Amino acid sequence: MYSLGGIRSLPANWRSTTASMTTTESVRKVPQVLTVAGSDSGAGAGIQADLKVCAARGVYCASVITAVTAQNTRGVQSVHLLPPEFVSEQLKSVLSDFEFDVVKTGMLPSTEIVEVLLQNLSEFPVRALVVDPVMVSTSGHVLAGSSVLSIFRERLLPIADIITPNVKEASALLGGVKIETVEEMRSAAKLLHEMGPRFVLVKDFKTFVECGTLLLGKEFHELRSPRIATRNTHGTGCTLASCIAAELAKGSSMLSAVKVAKRFVDNALDYSKDIVIGTGKQGPFDHFFSLKKDPQSSRCSIFNPDDLFLYAVTDSRMNKKWNRSIVDAVKAAIEGGATIIQLREKEAETREFLEEAKSCVGICRSHGVCLLINDRIDIALACDADGVHVGQSDMPVDLVRSLLGPDKIIGVSCKTPEQAHQAWKDGADYIGSGGVFPTNTKANNRTIGLDGLKTVCEASQLPVVAIGGIGISNAVSVMQINTPNLKGVAVVSALFDQECVLTQTKKLHKTLEESKKEV
Ligand SMILES: Cc1ncc(COP(=O)(O)OP(=O)(O)O)c(N)n1
Ligand SMILES: Cc1nc(C(=O)O)sc1CCOP(=O)(O)O
Numbered sequence: 263m264y265s266l267g268g269i270r271s272l273p274a275n276w277r278s279t280t281a282s283m284t285t286t287e288s289v290r291k292v293p294q295v296l297t298v299a300g301s302d303s304g305a306g307a308g309i310q311a312d313l314k315v316c317a318a319r320g321v322y323c324a325s326v327i328t329a330v331t332a333q334n335t336r337g338v339q340s341v342h343l344l345p346p347e348f349v350s351e352q353l354k355s356v357l358s359d360f361e362f363d364v365v366k367t368g369m370l371p372s373t374e375i376v377e378v379l380l381q382n383l384s385e386f387p388v389r390a391l392v393v394d395p396v397m398v399s400t401s402g403h404v405l406a407g408s409s410v411l412s413i414f415r416e417r418l419l420p421i422a423d424i425i426t427p428n429v430k431e432a433s434a435l436l437g438g439v440k441i442e443t444v445e446e447m448r449s450a451a452k453l454l455h456e457m458g459p460r461f462v463l464v465k466d467f468k469t470f471v472e473c474g475t476l477l478l479g480k481e482f483h484e485l486r487s488p489r490i491a492t493r494n495t496h497g498t499g500c501t502l503a504s505c506i507a508a509e510l511a512k513g514s515s516m517l518s519a520v521k522v523a524k525r526f527v528d529n530a531l532d533y534s535k536d537i538v539i540g541t542g543k544q545g546p547f548d549h550f551f552s553l554k555k556d557p558q559s560s561r562c563s564i565f566n567p568d569d570l571f572l573y574a575v576t577d578s579r580m581n582k583k584w585n586r587s588i589v590d591a592v593k594a595a596i597e598g599g600a601t602i603i604q605l606r607e608k609e610a611e612t613r614e615f616l617e618e619a620k621s622c623v624g625i626c627r628s629h630g631v632c633l634l635i636n637d638r639i640d641i642a643l644a645c646d647a648d649g650v651h652v653g654q655s656d657m658p659v660d661l662v663r664s665l666l667g668p669d670k671i672i673g674v675s676c677k678t679p680e681q682a683h684q685a686w687k688d689g690a691d692y693i694g695s696g697g698v699f700p701t702n703t704k705a706n707n708r709t710i711g712l713d714g715l716k717t718v719c720e721a722s723q724l725p726v727v728a729i730g731g732i733g734i735s736n737a738v739s740v741m742q743i744n745t746p747n748l749k750g751v752a753v754v755s756a757l758f759d760q761e762c763v764l765t766q767t768k769k770l771h772k773t774l775e776e777s778k779k780e781v
């Protein structure tokens with residue numbers, strides 16, 4: 263069994279009813295989710311969306327159907343509730359047989375259906391419960407009326423590991439409070455948290471200027487990304503909640519699961535923004551975007567360009583000088599707000615580096631932060647890093663892509679528009695461009711200045727992170743070149759050639775946040 267970071271521990275009788283396996287051959291455990299939700303005949307939302315996202319994320323998903331809807335891209339025409347006894351039969355059937363890691367609930371249209379769910383969960387405990395309190399379809403049809411609110415508040419929410427209401431659902435659960443600003447979302451999340459769920463994710467696609475969600479566990483995390491202009495948003499709520507369930511089933515921490523799920527939805531919407539399915543106002547999107555690879559244009563992995571915001575690049579000499587391990591350096595940078603990490607260990611011995619890289623992968627994954635390896639494709643493969651960063655004299659990007667596969671992140675150093683264009687053609691995900699200022703960290707590095715950076719950004723089809731001599735005193739001037747694809751700064755000495763990595767990372771993070779407000 264693998265461990266589910268941050269998930270409730272199980273009672274002693276967990277799986278006591280599971281039939282033992284008789285085979286002596288080795289077995290492979292597959293992460294398993296059970297969705298308890300309504301069927302959408304248009305297959306954009308509900309059970310159908312849940313099955314698709316779990317399959318896309320490599321997780322087995324079984325389904326208990328609570329209601330059948332006659333529904334298409336124009337709206338919901340009719341709803342038929344299944345008898346609670348039959349919902350219970352389905353629950354017993356699968357809960358007594360499968361080893362679910364996570365149960366996710368969607369449309370629970372009556373108190374009686376919630377009752378049978380609670381009864382079955384007490385008989386067959388699972389490791390985590392994700393509750394998406396579906397109430398109204400995006401087209402405005404009521405899917406669960408106000409009669410379910412008390413049982414939600416009193417009995418379902420208190421046992422949930424996470425609840426994922428949108429602002430309308432959060433308002434209904436709180437008796438109709440107004441939620442129109444980010445501050446009101448925060449207050450609502452706090453009040454819902456007091457009802458007992460371990461985490462609350464309030465989703466809103468209007469309150470935030472961009473497309474945002476707010477996660478509250480021990481502290482708040484705001485997750486934003488640019489709004490994607492598309493009519494194909496039917497099923498985003500179900501998909502997000504089921505993707506969280508799938509990632510939890512694979513062993514992710516809650517924050518990491520939520521970040522991955524948000525990226526999954528963003529990438530799916532972006533990939534599907536111009537597809538046409540159905541004649542109504544709100545179409546479905548493609549959950550299998552990552553299978554549809556065109557190396558030049560539509561290769562779509564889970565990479566989020568906004569992660570380039572504060573890019574921390576380690577340096578073995580600096581860590582030695584300050585007497586700290588790579589692992590400690592990485593932990594401090596993440597705690598201070600680094601949004602992506604690159605291990606750039608030019609002098610490390612391979613075996614030692616691999617062990618440290620494996621530890622760093624674990625730390626980064628538990629915080630939902632991507633980890634890339636500089637230069638060393640072998641190390642990246644061996645430690646299952648999220649990707650690599652290569653320069654113009656390292657392995658060519660198209661070859662790196664063929665070795666790492668479609669889902670890994672590849673960054674390339676580019677000093678000219680031509681290099682930036684080639685990086686895009688070869689299937690890179692982002693470019694690093696510099697040296698913006700002179701640096702002592704990389705010998706004989708050519709400085710391109712702010713003008714050179716702007717020229718590269720304007721030519722690049724890929725997101726850009728600036729690098730070279732950047733620190734707290736000049737980061738704002740870099741971000742002020744103000745081209746939309748400049749996503750952040752990559753820094754080495756400003757974080758790691760310092761006594762306290764945590765303090766310096768926090769300071770730089772604050773400076774960058776402030777520069778974002780000014781731009
Ligand atoms: C984000 C980022 N940008 C540029 C570089 C430099 O990579 P490269 O040109 O391969 O030089 P080395 O780092 O290998 O000396 C980088 N590492 N990261
Ligand atoms: C690794 C690296 N690449 C550069 C490039 O121009 O591509 S500059 C650089 C060193 C950046 O270190 P510091 O933040 O300490 O200046």
Ligand SMILES: [Mg+2]
Pocket residue numbers: 636637651652653656
């Ligand atoms: Mg290199």
